[in-house]
Amino acid sequence: MPSSPEDTAEHTGHTGSAAPADPLDSLILHATDNGVSWITLNRPEAMNAVTWDQRERVIALLGEASADPTVRAVVLTATGRGFCAGADLRGAPSTGDRVPGDVARTIRLGAQRLIAAVLDCEKPVIAAVNGTAAGIGAHLAFACDLVLAAESAKFIEVFVRRGLVPDGGGAYLLTRLIGPQRAKELMFFGDSLPAADAERLGLVNRVVPDEDLTALARAWAQRLADGPTRAIALTKQLVNASLDSDRATAFAAEAMAQEINMTTQDANEGVASFVERRAPKYRGL
Secondary structure: OOOOHHHOOOOOOOOOOOOOOOOHHHHEEEEEEOOEEEEEEOOHHHOOOEOHHHHHHHHHHHHHHHHOOOOOEEEEEEOOOEEEOOEOOOOOOOOOOOOOOHHHHHHHHOHHHHHHHHHHOOOOEEEEEOOEEEOHHHHHHHOOOEEEEEOOOEEEOHHHHHOOOOOOOHHHHHHHHHOHHHHHHHHHHOOEEEHHHHHHHOOOOEEEOHHHHHHHHHHHHHHHHOOOHHHHHHHHHHHHHHOOOOHHHHHHHHHHHHHHHOOOHHHHHHHHHHHOOOOOOOOOO
């Protein structure tokens, strides 16, 4: 058994608590405020380890944020001492005896879908990391467009502690964020990385006192929600694809993004406000 909740590894299901009996809406809180969709993991007694149904709810909420024109930014955060201690697979649909291919399919349809939902969300996503982010919880934060962390937060590539290979896009994300040598150091040793060190490495945008985290997340999210939503979405796509593209492909994607964006009302407003020497009023259209 892990010595503490944050020592939980992916696929063990050992979070030190019974399977949740609460309705799903109380375990994944959701509210929209001034164009910002707040998604809050709310299972603090288990350090917000996510079950199968909770994961599906987060994926659905991110999809809804993409499709809803009134949502212009997303904040992903949690309650209690933990941001997310990893995956708790108790309650996942049973497929009977395992056969070759089952594990790969579980990863593709589970952890990888969750991370892809963040990366592919058409609205900017801010992670407000309030505490320990371990395993898939760390990758959930790293997949976000901007990462804010409380001083007490820490990040743990916990897989190696249990003899497991990282999943949820960990090798993909970390290598692109901090390079292969640093990524290997974190994944080979599984050491706890304090928020301040994560900021120094470039995994976190800002570290603030715990009591200031929500206020900063709200301020950044509101700035994004007041911005040109489609231009930000297209910029997100360009940046996320840049390291997987050669120069010709990247330049072609940039030109096409410009072509698409110039058809939006916000682009016209941005140009008009510049000419008229006034502050722009973006509507996300």
